[in-house]
Amino acid sequence: MHIRNSLWLAAAVVLQAADFYVAPAGSDSNPGTLQKPFATIERARNAVRDAKRRQPNRNYVVMLRGGVYRISETVVFTLQDSAARGHTITYAAYPGEKPVLSSAAAISEWRREGHLWVADLPTSLKVFRTLYDSTGRLPRARSAPFSPTRDYRTAEGLDRYTLNFPPGKLKNWPNLEDVEIMIRPNYGWILNLLPLESVDEQAGIARTKIPASYPMIRIRWGLRDVNAKGTVWVENTLDALDEPGEWVLDTRRRKLFLWPRGGKPEGIEAPQLTELIRVEGEIDYEGPADRPVRGLVFRGLAFTRCDRWPWEKDRVGSTLQHDWDMFDRPTAMLRLRGAEEVAIEHCRFFDSGGGAIRMDLHGQRNRVSDSAIEHIGGTGILLAGYGPGTKDVNKHNEILRNHIHHAGEILWHSPAISIWQSGENRVAYNLIHHLNYTGITVSGRIAWTKDGRGDGWRTIRWHEVEAAGGQAVAFAPGKRPEWKLREPFLHGRNNVVERNEIHDVMLKLWDGNAIYVSGTGGGNKIRENFIHDCMSENMCEAIRCDDDQHETVIERNIILRSGGMGTGVAIKGTNHVINNFIIDPEGVFQPRGLISLEGAPVDGSIIQRNVMLVSKPGLRPFFLKNLIGPPDPRYSDVQADFNLFWHASDPAWADAHLSAARAEGREKSSLVADPLFVNPETGDCRFKPGSPAPKLGIQPVDLRKVGLKFAARF
Template identity: 40%
Template sequence: MTKLTVLILSFIAFGCSQSNNPIEFYVDVTGNDSNQGTLEAPFKTIEQAKNAIRALSEQQRQKNINVYLRAGTHTLSETIVFELEDSGADNTKITYQAYQNEIPIISSGVPLKNWKKLGTYPAALPEVAKGNVYVTDIPDGLGRFYTMFDGDKRIPVARKEGFDFKNINYVRAKSMNVLHEKDRYLLRRLELTGGKILKSWPNLEDIEVGFAPVPWTMNMMQLESVDEKNGIAWTTLEANAPPAAKKSHTKPWVENVIDYLDTQGHWVVNTHERKIYYWPESGEPSENLVIPKLKEYFRVEGKIDYKGPIDTPTKNIVFKGLTFMHGERDTWWKGHKGWGIQHDWDKFDRGNAMLRFRGAQDCEVTECRFTNSGGSAIRLDLHAQNININNNLIDFVGHMGILLCGYGPGTKDVNKNNSITNNLIHHVGRIMKMGAGIFMWQSGSNHVANNLIHHVPRKAVGVCGIRVPILQKRDINFDEASKTIRWDEIDTSISSEGSFWERYTPFLHASNNIIEYNEVYRALEELADGSALNVSGAGEGNIMRNNYAHHITSHASGVMRTDDWQRGTTFENNVIYMANISGIVHKGFNHIVNNIIVDCSSKESIRFASYPDEEADYGSKIQNNIYYESKDAIKYYNISYRASEGISKPEDCDTDKNIFFCAGNINQANKFVEAKRKDGIEINSIVADPLFEDIANQNFKLKPKSPAFKLGFKKIDMSQIGLKKNLFPKRYIKFDVEDIDGRRPNFHRNRKGEETYDFW
């Protein structure tokens, strides 16, 4: 009998005699793993508590088990993996939670000590930095790292703009990737123009260039070589698409070069010298400086049979009241092409979130905080079912807030039936600007409700799968998610009837998701061509309803959008207020019913667009919507980006029973409706004031005599939208960020950046 077993048995002998009492263990950073794990004699590590639970008998594990973490920073040097033997028994839970009101922090931060003011200056150090820079050694056992933190704040790495890429011609895939194998070299080649910023530095492997090859994503690429004379540079890895494949307002930059350490509050690392250089914002380095060792802290992982039909999940584990911080940013690897989910916004089955479920079921994450990290907060990979993520705060993380990532197209549909409710998510994607608040890829029948999401660089909520053109290129394995496709399953079960799209839709598992009662503002803050609430290349049956999206100004496309290769989606009962982009972008056979769109006059209420090779799929319902402008000019509908003859225009839809009103120019609406009636639509639509209760204070409740009700408009109860603060942890409310800039008058009427970029 092991020493641990003896300790555990002696500890539980009394406690377990009372059948209704849960078993309890305690972990304290000042504890000792030779202790019994009691409140008075706690373990030191979470790993030891996990092992103590494993040592319990089967009978003892029929109880609920609580592992209480005491206050302090619990520093991990390795990922803690919760496997099948760590599952809670049926009808029980094993809960890892904060003790009472204490704040246990889970971190992988390695302290940086022994800072010395730089005396001998590197030749390239900017003059302005001399006398201000400190230096220390990279801690033993660590190499190249990508993020650095000062307590609860991430410190940015030194960077420099001022160069660009020349336009190139190439044969393009629909994704903007190269189409042919022979052209893949273009994914690594940078033809430089502008300032002579890039140089052939001796530590090129430490140096990265960041750029948006297309407006809707970005890449961080390590340099391999720089030919300064001829203006040609090469990266070690292939990009999402050739640089400058489609220009945007996002300009490229280079980072982690001591030549450009010219601003306080920045740092660089040189692995050749094993030195870290830092210009502190406060004059001297603080005692709280750390660099991360891990990307992934906790992984709940069952037995994955990747090629087989059935996985065995780890079950019944709960995480409650914990704070996760100081995680590392992810990087790509050789051979990554084909493993990226849509537009390489993230990678398939990748350990780059602080909390990860991979082959898990019936688990919960509640009242936790994920903050101040270089990577993502939470991932649900492959088999993930009945995972409940509620009442958490996710803020200031480098990539995704919450990612659900199922298997690639095939018959294995096991990432589903999860719940993401009442979370506060803001300032995600702080490094990787394609990061979303909540993103579901090949994941279906999920419920996303009552979340408050704001200040995100791209999407608040996205639902995506693999677009049809990629499924049509079976012989190409270097396009988006092409390596995830389960061709053996498709070949044995695909129907021989119907269009290509109809035949492949059953393998697109991002279907039947319900996204409702969420509040979103200040989304789409970075990059371009996107939407705050987006469905693209997914399955059918997705519903976005009763959401409130407001105060959005960006370079992007629309507040809500059904994007390329999407059908069978419904947008209903949503309120969109104050945006400098389209209220809704409509493509394909998708329905827009009973929505309120107010003050989106910089573009239009609804933009009707198409995607390449779109086939005619008419008959979408565009009904019972209210289009309102408080000033004197508005474009209600617009038709643009005619990428195919199959574009679904207003007259191709069942477009009727809508209300149009422009408070400063009623005649404009009258003329618009008259013109549309000549096109055979809007026959029963009217021009009238919808009679909002108090639009100035964002009260869009309709007065009892509103003419909208006669047309069949259904009431939208906005009191149910957004965070339920009576359930949300009060201690986290103070970490929310007030939106001062977004509440400026006419904030939404600024078509920001349009001089340099307007994709449409």
């Protein structure tokens, strides 16, 4: 059954009486009725299993009464929990009530020591990396920032375990095994949290237990004054516990130190899990096919207070692009791993240390809709299929009408929505804002190597790639084959990212975008999105096709007040930029062009029917430069025409560009004229009477059809 039909059925059955009920004050010895509900989701799950044996071909509904459900072991749904074909099994909130699933355990026995309070850890708690009170997540004690003493000019031979630090910044603390450094290593697009192994205070050298993403040196390029401001912090030391709300965990002494926000600790809780619910099919990792769980619906549930999954030494090379997330790991509160036709709707994910939702490996026709994701430490929603090969089984999913904000609060690089090796998905009508890095990513960037270096190299399914034969594997060691030869193994193709509203992203990290596509398959469409008020100097471009990306269509997007380079759209390959509206950008860092061609070749790219409206000096219509070295892209290699240029205070702004382009046979029909938008300051790009845009074939975009249209239940 198609997921849309499943959702319709789910919505209908929720209005009926449930088969079983669960309540925090219930008992698993009860029959699970409204009057005598179960206490746990596991007991209800098992009751449904029993009922299915008697009546398999029908829908089932479990209703959860309001209140907090304390979960100390991940609730797992397996093949025996699948719905029959054409049916659903729904776990839903009781009408008008709010069930909350939490992994947090209370810490209640406190004693005062000066301005701090100390508690002995309950036996149920071991290591945890986040802590909560009644208002939300509490900040772990963090030092003032500093920068490494070495940079790229002095880093030869330096491994990824070594940090050279200024005098006095690191010590051999008594709880060294609990201390982590938070670092932006070498590049501006990543943040690492790494446990310390040793500190040589006299030599100014520290070693970490796991490697950083890059050498732990000063950031090489891109960020103004970033090294002077500091790129390293130390977390979880008593020396750094200097503000209300902060805390330190000492696992050796099994003590928790807290400076409470109020006069004394109240409602302090620590997480026990990183996953609350996992839907787990039968995964045959090396084989060609899996057996997915089908037909589950989660509706109206809230998920909160889970922990951050730590980085793992033996997972190096099993990560997604630039270590933005881990491959096939339990990093989210609700995880689908081998699932089809699962619906997550009207749910809320909040106040947690890791991600909200992830769909790993086999995931098809699943849907996340009308949900809220807020104040989490990691990625909002992640779709991550198998690595490059012929097993293409993560696709046809939908992410619709969700409100995602303040994600990546701990791991700053975490996007709101991330699609990796997953194709033919639809991401639409979402509202995304207040992120430290990129809004939406579609990626497949992989280091095509067997030598243990680079992003995601362990995920490549070499037995499948090599079995495909032919030219696909005919490349020199250390050099990846051409994109066309790899594209059949890059499954992030034919995704549609449309009608999303994105604002206030790129607040802390650098070299990112509102929407980012890189190193993945062809046929992706980025259309009719409204990107506005991303004026951070950290912003590079609003929409970017980065390295190794081709055959992407970027069309009918409205880009209003974008900062960074002042670039609306950037491409580094053969991609198409059509009918976009780039309005009033500002190059607050390094001004480039409203449309940037940043790699070569760009042969066959279509750049047509775009409107560029500016009011400030410093930006060019186009920027043409290969950012990784010659040769530079040539405008004569693109099909450019029917574009409309207007600078409110400089009518000659586009003359130089048009003169050079027309000498090469390009931009012959393009115009310099006021597009006469209805209200460009609000992004209303409909045209007033007399606009020259329709004569060029430029179509307006109706903002009333863009963004979050239906409020989430919470």
